[in-house]
Amino acid sequence: MKKKTLKILLAAVILIFVVIQVYPVVWLFLSSVKPSVELSTAPFALPKTVTFENYRQILEEGKILKYMLNSVKVTGASLILIIFLSSTTGFALSKFRFACNNKIYAFFTFGIMIPVQITLIPLFCFYSKMGILNSTASLVVPQVGFALPLSVMMFVSFYAFVPNELIEAAIMDGCSPYKIFTRIVFPLAKNTVITIASMYTILIWNDFIFANTFISDNAAKTVAVGLKDYIGAFGRVDWGRTYAAIAVSVIPPMLVYFLLNKYVTAGMTMGATKG
């Protein structure tokens, strides 16, 4: 009997915590379908009337879609580079036998500690000299650079499971190192690729600090920074449209998360247990 009450208590406590973690997000979606009048009078009540007016307005205006397209470009380009660079570098470090390998690997792991803020001023100056502020590339460079340490580590630890005998056999058959990589090793790393891609899709899509520093032109804004357009200085804010815009912008990372949940969690916790 006592055990049963304890069990129920346990479930209740856990449930309360679930509510604290999830409520703000649910509330965001509920608010986005409320008419603006209701938002200013009873912002935390359940919506009495459901309206998609807020969504219609922001989609018609079209700004948010343009910002999202910019985010897609930055995220896509970064992902391709991250996967390409870390899968090859990881291969070099784990399947070649050279004395410097351990040192180079340590050099990569060191990067996990480095705060991203350190790059803001130097890259800003460099970009403005080159005239590439407000470009997709200006965001891709730091995104990829700071993703490399962890993704190289993930590839190295996956390649450790690819038996050397397999590679020896391929050499016997006359395979070049390049063919070994493209035909044998890389195709095996499918899960690692999905893990890295899903995790960094979310992280890069959500990036604020780089975009806020390197992008000032409306035409180049990514969605995380573009959201600030909807948020007025103090007080006078059209909350309905703000929530709708936020809701639209969080849908892509949410989709990635719910579809590839296992990989995202694995990636992030691996990031923790490896760093």
Add this chain to the structure above:
Amino acid sequence: MNGILRDKKAFLVFLLPGLLFYVFSVFYPIADSIRLSVMKWNGITEAEFVGMKNYARLLSDPIFYKAFINNLIYLAIVVIMQLTIGFLFALLLTYLTRGVSLIKTLYYIPCIITTVAVSELFRSMYSTQPEGLFNIILENVGMGAYATSWLSNVKTALVCVSIPEGWRFTGMYMVIFYAALISLDPEICEAAKVDGANGWQTLIRIKLPMIRPILLLTLTMVMTGALRGFDIPFNLTNGGPGNVTELLSTYMYKKAFGANKFGLGSAIAVFIIFESMLVVFFLKQAFKERDSEEKSRKKRLRREKG
């Protein structure tokens, strides 16, 4: 790392693209920050070498100290929320038999939402016009007298910009701790129970020591993460009111991109990186010392027995 390929040219073809990109995007900026930190530069005219003057100016700048102290308070709040709450719920979750994976999935949601959205969500919960959630709750439990405009009140602002950051990653640390806890060998805990240890003793003497590597890791992650905290304080209050919520990184941002003092800003950036490395070093040291103490104690015990 025990590779077998020895083709030098192929090695370089595979290694260099990633390595060069990494050096350019991460290490060139570090070197350049250090160079700029001994310069006086407004971004337009020629930079002028001033030696350690920027650092000297920081040391005599009361706002810099304020930002540093604020950063420590921010760090304390974030560490307490993420690690203690994260650990507590991970522990509770280990007693749950059903629905664990669903709950883990839900706990994780806050960390996949962009910080701008998190800031706005909390802004509306803190707000007074219209009445935000926090004030509504206070009024409903009869503590309406404590209702305040949380973000513009100098007493509450710093705590209020720290909480969203703590909230955001609590679920992630819970998932990490949970994974560590369920990977423990249940037989050891059973054995402790047989020896008469109660739940609390099992936790302190057995479970915690056994997940020490994870504790070191999560502490390092949370602390270096909090030292570079930026997005949410920047979006919610941008250091204000006054300098009550100024953190080192928001101060750096203001100096560099607000006041065009790139030299001074770089000096703060160098300070942040130095501070992060110091924290990592001390944490590693602290955990190492404990390890060696433990080992020597075990050795002594063995000797006494033998």
